[in-house]
Amino acid sequence: HEIQPWGHLVRMPIALAESACKESVANLNQVLADTMTLRDLYKKHHWQVSGPTFYQLHLLFDKHYAEQSRVIDVIAERIQLLGGVSVAMAADVAETTLIPRPPKGREPVPIQISRLLHAHEIVLKEARTMARLAADRADDGTNDVLVSDVIRTNELQVWFVAEHVVDTPVVRAK
Template identity: 65%
Template sequence: MQPRLNQQQNAPSPTQRYGTVSQRLPIGLSEPTRRDSVTMLNQLLADTITLRDMYKKHHWQVVGPTFYQLHLLFDKHYEEQAVLVDAIAERIQILGGVAVAMAHDVAELSSIPRVPRDREEAPVQVSRLLDGHQRILKNCHDYADKADEAGDDGTNDLIVSQLVRTNEMQVWFVAEHVVDSPLTQAE
């Protein structure tokens, strides 16, 4: 039997539209609660994908006397952010939502400003990463409270146990590279 290649969407509408939630899984949460959590989680997902990709960009492009340390640190943080991306997307699916996934959709939704294509000096990279973390953490604190108030313990737990803890740890490691007298200084 030959595979059927080049299949197209024949139905008048997709299986599920972005922004909707289905009741596929009986998880004991109301439709409005699941919809609100999916909206919050998609924002965190877009920002986390953006931060993850910033880490990889900076990993590839870092230069200067701290190259080796930052090259390794940025790659480690990229891998940790990739784990968070998967956890957030899976929670969205559990809630019956549709996770944002494509680069153009992520760029449109992300609250983290677009990073220039240029190579930047390490102090600029570090500052940019810290700003991204701060934006994510601010939303995490707000969204964890909202999920808790709505009784969505799974979303609250994901945000607090994984997103907040990982991002705070990464802030600590990256912020330690901010010094009064850097070895190099952005012009």
């Protein structure tokens, strides 16, 4: 028995138009699904990394996993605050995410890094677009979450990950 069906908004007295809340909930659920996928990609690579930079990447990937987990909580709580229902289960995330699914097996470090950078780029591109839309609708709280939490966290993580391949030709994952 559901107390709030998926896609149904509960009106919250936050001085924001219902249409703005509805658009932000839909946008944030997309970013949430992609952020959950990115987080899990970090944990996969944390477990499966190998090679001469194993130790550094093992720790870095776990640190980024924890940071993405914090961002996930912020996004999900913003969705609930807007009166929406946040995507939560793995199957629903898999149906929603725009990030390509990696193979189950272990991949070499350059491909792991390529996957992570591509996933970050997806999240950053959509977060920038959605932040502008939220600002246009006077949804300052959603804009702040997208800029302060999603964009800034992802940009910093891109920098840290990309520096591991600064002198290495980029290898694209298929």
